[in-house]
Amino acid sequence: MPRQGLEQTIIDALEPRAAERGVAIVDVEVTGATKAPCVRVRIDHADEDAPTITLDEVTAETEWISAALDELDPIDSSFTLEVSSPGMARPLRTRRDFERFAGERVSLALAPGEGRRRFTGELVGIDGDAVTLDCDGERVAVAYDDIRKCTIKPDYDLGQNK
Numbered sequence: 001m002p003r004q005g006l007e008q009t010i011i012d013a014l015e016p017r018a019a020e021r022g023v024a025i026v027d028v029e030v031t032g033a034t035k036a037p038c039v040r041v042r043i044d045h046a047d048e049d050a051p052t053i054t055l056d057e058v059t060a061e062t063e064w065i066s067a068a069l070d071e072l073d074p075i076d077s078s079f080t081l082e083v084s085s086p087g088m089a090r091p092l093r094t095r096r097d098f099e100r101f102a103g104e105r106v107s108l109a110l111a112p113g114e115g116r117r118r119f120t121g122e123l124v125g126i127d128g129d130a131v132t133l134d135c136d137g138e139r140v141a142v143a144y145d146d147i148r149k150c151t152i153k154p155d156y157d158l159g160q161n162k
Contacts, residue, residue: 006030006074010039013072014065022046023053023061027091030075038080041065042091048100053085088154095144098126101152108133108150110142120153 010028018025026042043061044053053061062083069081092098092106102125110117119142121135130141131150 009074010041010069010072013074014041014068017064017068018043019046021061021064026086027093030079032080035077036079037075037077038082039069039075040082040084042084042086044086055085058083058085088152090152092123092150092152095126098123098131098144098150105153105155106133106150107153108142109148110146111148113146 007028007030010030011025014025014028022045024044024046026044027040028042029040030037031040032038043058043065045051062081065083066081090101092101102123104123105121106123108119108131110119119133119135119140121133121140124132124134124139126132126144129144131144131147133140133142
């Protein structure tokens with residue numbers, strides 16, 4: 001799932017600094033207008049056994065992220081920075097993410113090309129260069145490098161359908 005361009009440049013600049021602080025860069029997304037985009041940086045604890053990052057921790061980490069982006073100066077115009085936890089619909093970006101969240105229901109989109117481009121199902125895992133999903137009882141393997149976006153598909157049933 002290699003990224004190109006601006007988002008990858010930002011990830012590459014932030015990851016070493018994040019590691020020093022015990023933080024993981026979950027995802028970076030640049031959205032909105034070209035003249036005044038929004039840079040969304042999702043962070044979590046680097047320790048996978050730690051509870052999800054809190055709002056106070058996100059607030060504390062925002063300062064160094066902002067300073068790093070000011071130093072990098074990746075966008076010619078002004079931009080809005082949003083730093084947040086990954087949330088329930090957590091993006092999966094790294095090979096480790098596809099191992100760690102095996103068993104979760106995910107929504108996956110492939111880069112433009114031939115054939116089906118969207119899948120929803122249970123993430124089986126990653127083996128070599130293939131990510132495997134169970135979609136309605138059928139195993140589907142897709143090339144990791146062809147994945148454009150993959151997020152956990154949260155179950156919002158709060159016990160109301162019993």
